[in-house]
Amino acid sequence: MLLLLHGMPATAAPVDINADQMTRGADGVVIATGHVIIKRPSETLIADEVTYRTKEHIMEARGHVVIRSPQATIHADSAQIQTQSKTGNMQHATITMPSGERLQAENVKRIDDQRFEADHVLYSTCPADEESWRIAASHALLDNENGTLTTTHPRLELWQVPVLYAPWWKQSLRRKSGLLMPSFGSGKRRGTELAVPYYFAPYANWDATLTPHWMSARGVMGEAELRHVSTFGHEKLNAAGIHDTVTGRLRGRLEADVQWQLPADTQFNISADHISDRDYLADYGGNAVVSSRYLQSSATLSQQMQVADTRTNWFLQAQHMQDLLLTSNATTLQILPRLQSSSQWQALPNLIAHFDQQTTRFDRRTGVTGWRMDLHPYVELPWESEGGGISATLSGGVRHTRYWLQQTALTNSRPTRTAEEASLEVRSDFERIGSNRDWRHVISPIFRYDYINAPNQSALPNFDSGFALVSWSNLLSGNRFSGYDRIENTNRVSMVLENRLQTRDNNSDAARDMLTVRAGAAYDISRNTVDAALKKVPIHPLSNLLGEMIWQPATGIALYGSGQYNPFDRYWSTINSYISLTGIGGNSLYAGYSFTDARYSTRTQMIYLNGSIHLKSRWQATANWQYDTLLKLSQQTTLGLQYKHPCWTAGVEAYRINRRSGTTTASNFGFRILLEFKGLGSVGS
Numbered sequence: 085m086l087l088l089l090h091g092m093p094a095t096a097a098p099v100d101i102n103a104d105q106m107t108r109g110a111d112g113v114v115i116a117t118g119h120v121i122i123k124r125p126s127e128t129l130i131a132d133e134v135t136y137r138t139k140e141h142i143m144e145a146r147g148h149v150v151i152r153s154p155q156a157t158i159h160a161d162s163a164q165i166q167t168q169s170k171t172g173n174m175q176h177a178t179i180t181m182p183s184g185e186r187l188q189a190e191n192v193k194r195i196d197d198q199r200f201e202a203d204h205v206l207y208s209t210c211p212a213d214e215e216s217w218r219i220a221a222s223h224a225l226l227d228n229e230n231g232t233l234t235t236t237h238p239r240l241e242l243w244q245v246p247v248l249y250a251p252w253w254k255q256s257l258r259r260k261s262g263l264l265m266p267s268f269g270s271g272k273r274r275g276t277e278l279a280v281p282y283y284f285a286p287y288a289n290w291d292a293t294l295t296p297h298w299m300s301a302r303g304v305m306g307e308a309e310l311r312h313v314s315t316f317g318h319e320k321l322n323a324a325g326i327h328d329t330v331t332g333r334l335r336g337r338l339e340a341d342v343q344w345q346l347p348a349d350t351q352f353n354i355s356a357d358h359i360s361d362r363d364y365l366a367d368y369g370g371n372a373v374v375s376s377r378y379l380q381s382s383a384t385l386s387q388q389m390q391v392a393d394t395r396t397n398w399f400l401q402a403q404h405m406q407d408l409l410l411t412s413n414a415t416t417l418q419i420l421p422r423l424q425s426s427s428q429w430q431a432l433p434n435l436i437a438h439f440d441q442q443t444t445r446f447d448r449r450t451g452v453t454g455w456r457m458d459l460h461p462y463v464e465l466p467w468e469s470e471g472g473g474i475s476a477t478l479s480g481g482v483r484h485t486r487y488w489l490q491q492t493a494l495t496n497s498r499p500t501r502t503a504e505e506a507s508l509e510v511r512s513d514f515e516r517i518g519s520n521r522d523w524r525h526v527i528s529p530i531f532r533y534d535y536i537n538a539p540n541q542s543a544l545p546n547f548d549s550g551f552a553l554v555s556w557s558n559l560l561s562g563n564r565f566s567g568y569d570r571i572e573n574t575n576r577v578s579m580v581l582e583n584r585l586q587t588r589d590n591n592s593d594a595a596r597d598m599l600t601v602r603a604g605a606a607y608d609i610s611r612n613t614v615d616a617a618l619k620k621v622p623i624h625p626l627s628n629l630l631g632e633m634i635w636q637p638a639t640g641i642a643l644y645g646s647g648q649y650n651p652f653d654r655y656w657s658t659i660n661s662y663i664s665l666t667g668i669g670g671n672s673l674y675a676g677y678s679f680t681d682a683r684y685s686t687r688t689q690m691i692y693l694n695g696s697i698h699l700k701s702r703w704q705a706t707a708n709w710q711y712d713t714l715l716k717l718s719q720q721t722t723l724g725l726q727y728k729h730p731c732w733t734a735g736v737e738a739y740r741i742n743r744r745s746g747t748t749t750a751s752n753f754g755f756r757i758l759l760e761f762k763g764l765g766s767v768g769s
Contacts, residue, residue, distance in 0.1 A: 099124055099167070101136070112138040120145075124167065127153045127197075131163075141167045149174070155197055155228050156181050170197045177202075179226065185209050187226055187233070198229040207233060207255070209761075210731030217242050217732060217761055219255065232256055264293075265761070271739075271754025273367055275301030289313050303329045305368070317344035317352075324368070335360045337368070340381075349388050356381035362408040379406040398425035414449040417547055421445060436464040438481070442568060446547045454489035454497075456547065458568045462505070473513055480506040483571055489545060496543075503538035503571045507562055521591055523598075528582040530604075534562030536574040541614045544569060551619040553685065554627045554648070559604050565618070573614050580604035600634040624652050628684075640666040648684070657684035662692070670704070672696045689713040702728050706737075717742055726758065733760040 104118025114136040116122075122129040122136075122143070132147025143165045151158040151165075157180045165172035177192040179200060186209070189202030201224070208218035221235035233255040240248040264281040271277070278298045285291040290312035297305040305326035312319045325336035342354035357379045359365060386399035403419035410416065422444040429437045440460040447453050462481020468474070482504050489497045509532040516525045548567035558564045559580065563572045582602040586595040606627040613619045628648040635643045642664040648657040662676035676692040694708040706724040711717070719742050726735030735758040742751045 099136070101134075103134075114138065127151065129163075129165070143167060153197060154182070158192075160192070165194070171195060181228065185233075186212065187224065189224070198227065200226040202226065205235065207235070208731070214730050216729060218244075219253065220246075221253070265759070267757075269754060269756045271752060273301065273752045274299040274754075279307075297326075299326075301330065302367075303327055316346065317342070319343075326368075328367075335364055335368075337364060351386050352384070353386075354383045356383075358404070358406065362406075362411065365408070377408055379408065380404070393430040394427060396425060396427045398423070415451050416448060417451075418447045419444055420447045434465055434467060436466070438462050438464065444547075452489055452491045452545045452547075454487060454491070454545070456488075456545075456568065457486050459484045474510070476508065476510045478506075478508050480504075485568060487545060499544055501539060501541060501544060501571070503536055503573075505534075505536045505562060507532065507534045509533075509560065522588055524586040524595060526582075526584045526586070528580075528584070530560065530580040530582065532560045532578040534574045534576050534578070536562050536572055538571040538573040538614055541570055542616065546570065546615075546618070549618065554606060554630070556604070556630060556632065556646075559606060559630060570615055570618060572619075573610075573612050574608075575610040576606055576608050578604065578606040596636065596639075597634070598636055600632075602632050604630045626651065628657050650684070653683065655681055655683065657681050669698050670696060671698055687714065690719075704728065731761065733758065735759075 100123040101114065101116055101120070102122075103116035103120040106114060106116045108114045115134075116136070117133045120129075120131045120134045122134060128151070129143065129145060130148070130150040130152075131145035133145070135144040136142075137144075143163075145160075145163045145165070147161075149158075149160040149163045151160075151163065158174060158177055159180075160174040160177035163172060163174040163177070172194040174192040174194070175190070177189055179187045179189075179192065179202075186207070187200070187202065188206040190204040191202065193201040195201060203223055205221045205224040206218050207221070207224065208215050210216055210218070218241050219235060219238050220241055221238040223236040225234045227234070235253045235255070236251075238250055238253040239246040264283050266281075267277070267279040269277045276299070279295050281293050281295040283291065283293055290310070292311065293307075293309045295307040297307055299305065303326055305324055307324045308322070310319075310321045320339075320341045322339040323336070325334065327333070328335050337359045338356065339358075340354050340356035342352070344352040346352055358381055359379060380403065382401055382403040384399050384401040386397070389396045399422075401419065401422045401424075403422065405413070405416050405418060407413055407416045422442065424442040425440070427439045431437050438461065441458065443455070443457045445455050460481060460483050462479055465478045467476045467478075482502065485501045487497075487499050489499075491497070509530070511528060511530045514527045518524070546567075546569045549565050549569040550567065551570070552558055552564050552566060554564070560578050562574045562576065565572055580602060581604070582600070584597060584601075585599040587598045588595045608622055608625045608627075611622045611625060613621050628650050630646075630648055632646040633644070643662075644664075645659075645661040647659040649655075650657050656679070658681070659677070659679040662674060665671075665673040673695040674692070678688065678690050678692075680686065680688045689712070691711040691713060692709070693711075694706075696704060696706045698704050704726045706722070706726070708720065708722045710719040710721075712719050718740070720740070722737060722739040724735060724737035726733065736755060737758070738753075738755045740751065740753040
C-alpha cells in the first residue's frame with residue numbers, strides 16, 4: 085500500500101509511505117505496519133511499525149528500525165523523530181558512518197542530522213564480526229560536521245580488555261588537530277627512539293605535523309612538516325634539527341617540494357634537500373639514502389609552447405649541489421642560473437629543423453667559474469618505406485660552444501669550440517605472424533653511422549663532462565660524453581640485432597613480449613681522443629660485444645641476463661642477471677647477481693636477494709639481503725614480519741647495515757616496530 089502525504093505546511097517536503105497495511109484517523113495519525121518504508125528528501129526510514137503524527141510532524145518507529153542518510157546509517161530497536169527539526173531519540177542504536185566507523189549506545193539523542201549525543205557508548209572502526217579494539221565511554225558527542233567524537237570517561241579496550249583510561253577523549257573522524265600515535269625503535273647509532281607527532285590542521289588547505297623525537301644516544305630532534313594546497317599547486321616543507329650529543333654540534337636538514345601550475349602552460353617547481361654535514365644522512369636518513377653522494381636543490385620555471393608547426397620548450401633554473409664525499413663544498417660547482425631551450429619546426433613531412441641551446445653560469449668559491457653557451461642547430465630527414473618495414477633517419481648539424489671565464493690566471497678567458505656532426509640510422513623489421521594471430525616473431529637489424537669532427541678540447545674548462553664506457557644506453561650514440569664541455573671526435577659504425585617473440589592468449593588481449601634477445605657492438609674507424617684525461621685512445625677499433633636476454637615465459641615470471649665480452653683479451657667485462665617471480669596476493673621473489681671485471685672498471689661482485697611471502701591469509705614476511713662476494717660480507721640485511729587485521733596492523737623489522745659511514749664509522753643494526761589501529765593513527769619508522 086502506498087500513501088503520499090501532502091497535508092503539511094508549504095515549506096515541508098512530501099512523505100512517501102509504503103507498507104503492507106496503513107490506516108489514517110481523523111486526527112491525522114497514520115499507522116503503518118508490515119515492511120514499512122518511508123522516504124523523505126535525503127533520508128529513508130525502514131521499520132516493522134510506524135506511527136506518524138502528521139500535525140506534530142513526529143514519527144514513532146518500532147522493530148528493526150533502519151534510518152539511512154548520506155551522513156550515517158542507523159540501526160535501532162525503536163526511534164522517535166521530529167521530521168522538520170530532524171531531532172529525535174533512539175534506543176539500542178548503532179550508528180555507522182560512511183567511512184566505516186561504528187558507534188553503539190543504549191540511548192541516542194539526535195540533535196540534528198549531523199550531531200548525536202549518546203549514553204553508554206562503544207566506538208570502533210573494526211568490522212562488527214572482528215572487533216579487536218574499541219573505545220567504551222559513559223557519554224559521547226558525535227559531530228559529523230566537524231568530524232569529531234568527544235567522549236567522557238573513555239576506556240581503550242583491546243579484545244574487550246580495558247588497557248587505558250582517561251577522564252576525557254576527543255577522537256578525530258577526519259583530519260583534525262591532535263596527537264598521533266608515537267613511534268618506537270632501537271638501533272646502534274641512535275639508541276632507543278621515541279617520537280610523539282602532533283598533527284595541526286587549522287584550515288582546510290594547509291596542515292602541519294610537529295614531532296619531538298627522542299634518541300637516547302643522540303638527544304632530542306625537533307621535526308616539522310608543513311603542507312599547503314591551492315588552486316594552482318601545492319607546497320611541502322620539512323625541517324629537522326638536533327644538538328647532537330655525540331658530535332657536540334647543531335645538525336639539521338631542510339627539504340622543500342613546490343609545484344605550481346601557472347597560466348600559459350607555465351610551471352614553477354622547487355625541489356630542495358640540504359643537510360648540515362656530510363654524515364647527516366648516514367646518522368639520521370633512511371637506508372635508501374645512506375649511499376647517496378650528491379644532494380641537489382633546484383628551482384625551475386618552465387613552459388611548453390606550440391605555434392603552428394613549431395614546438396618550443398624552455399626552462400630557467402638555479403641549482404645547488406652538495407657533495408657528501410667532501411668536508412667542504414668550496415670546489416663544488418653551482419648553477420646560477422641556467423637557461424635551456426629546444427625548438428622543433430616541421431618544415432616538410434620529411435624535414436624537421438631543430439635548434440637547441442643552453443646558457444649556464446657556473447659558480448663556486450674555489451676554482452674556475454664563468455659562463456658557458458652551447459648552440460646546437462641541426463636537421464633531421466626521416467624516411468619510412470611504404471610497408472613500414474624499413475625506416476631511416478639522416479641528420480646533420482653543428483655544435484658551437486663559447487665560454488666567458490672569470491679566472492684571471494687563464495691565458496684564454498674566452499675559448500670557443502665548434503664541431504660538425506652527421507649521422508645515419510637505418511632499421512629494418514622482418515616479422516612473421518602465426519596463422520591464429522596468437523604469436524609474432526620480429527627480427528630487427530639496426531645500423532648507425534656517426535661522424536663528428538671535434539677538435540682537441542684538453543685546454544677547455546670542464547664543468548660537467550665525464551666519459552661513459554659503452555653500454556646499451558649509449559651504443560647507438562655519436563657522443564658518449566655527458567655534459568656539454570666535451571664532444572667525442574667520432575667516426576664510428578654501430579650495429580644491433582634484435583630478436584623479439586611476442587604472444588597473446590586471444591585476439592582481444594594485448595601482445596606481451598615472451599622473449600627478447602639482442603646483441604650489439606661498435607667499430608671505431610678512427611681511434612683518437614679529445615681529452616686524454618677523460619678518455620684514453622682505444623686500443624682496439626672494435627668495442628666490447630654486448631648481449632642481453634629477457635625471457636618472460638608466463639605472467640609474473642621474468643629471467644634477465646646481460647653482459648659485455650672483450651673479444652681481444654677474451655674476458656667478460658660485466659655480467660648482470662636476475663630472476664623475478666611475482667605471484668597472486670603479493671608474493672614475490674627477486675634474486676640477482678652483478679659482476680664487473682677490474683680490467684674494465686672498479687671490480688665488483690654482488691648478490692641481491694629480496695622477497696615477500698604471505699605465510700597465511702594475514703601474515704606476511706619480507707626479507708632483503710645484499711652480499712659482497714669479494715669482501716665476503718653482507719652489506720645490508722633486513723627481515724620483517726607483519727600481521728594485517730581488518731582494523732589493525734602489527735609488525736617488526738630487524739636490520740643490519742655494514743657500510744661504515746656516519747659519525748660513528750661503524751656498522752648499524754636495530755629494529756623498528758609498526759603498530760597501526762585503523763582510525764587511531766600508527767607507529768612506525
